[in-house]
Amino acid sequence: MAAVRGWAGLCGAITLTAMLAACSASPDAPDPRQTTAPTATSAALGDAPSPAPTTPAPPTEVGEASFVSPSGNIGCYLDKSGARCDIIRKDWQPPPAPADCDLDWGAGLSVSRTDEARFTCAGDTVLGGKDKLAYGKSLRAGDFTCSSDRKAMRCENTESGHGFTLSTGQYNLF
Structure with a gap:
């Protein structure tokens, strides 16, 4: 139950069914939370792509x-x-x-x-x-x-x- 509360705290928009599916997936299965474009939930969790690093100015x-x-x-x-x-x-x-x-x-x-x-x-x-x-x-x-x-x-x-x-x-x- 504590694991379910932790998941719910992190991903409030995810349903109990999705949490159970993610917990029961095999370790080699792709993460069901990952998408090709960040969603509002994944962006809020820090899964959004990082901006390209800036090139330092030449000396x-x-x-x-x-x-x-x-x-x-x-x-x-x-x-x-x-x-x-x-x-x-x-x-x-x-x-x-x-x-x-x-x-x-x-x-x-x-x-x-x-x-x-x-x-x-x-x-x-x-x-x-x-x-x-x-x-x-x-x-x-x-x-x-x-x-x-x-x-x-x-x-x-x-x-x-x-x-x-x-x-x-x-x-x-x-």
């Missing part, structure tokens, strides 16, 4: 750019030789600093033409850019692209496939 080509995320928490610098982003507030810790790093360690990430993405060892910062890279937008300088998303900033060497994502909650080197 804006730049020679170099200094920018921040819309929140201002991440600042980046991008040019044809690489990409670097620094972060102010984060909920994670970088790995221990290497012995040869005598400057500030782990305040950001970078990727260059010849190296994999890595943590920065730097005495400067790329925070404080005046331009904001809006969510859903990307910039490209040569083989390097940085994209701003509500979840993270992503910068990548599109030729090598190396890059990183950076956010308050986590980082990822690839």
Whole structure:
């Protein structure tokens, strides 16, 4: 009886006969609720076809750019030789600093033409850019692209496939 109440709650317009037929159908039988066009009942249940995905806008080509995320928490610098982003507030810790790093360690990430993405060892910062890279937008300088998303900033060497994502909650080197 509980199963019948559940079906009735989800499909109030379906009759008891249709519910019993659906419950007694073999597992390989087609679902009797599916139609080629969504009905008012199936559309209300979320069975309507999804709209076609939108194609993201191509990145804006730049020679170099200094920018921040819309929140201002991440600042980046991008040019044809690489990409670097620094972060102010984060909920994670970088790995221990290497012995040869005598400057500030782990305040950001970078990727260059010849190296994999890595943590920065730097005495400067790329925070404080005046331009904001809006969510859903990307910039490209040569083989390097940085994209701003509500979840993270992503910068990548599109030729090598190396890059990183950076956010308050986590980082990822690839």
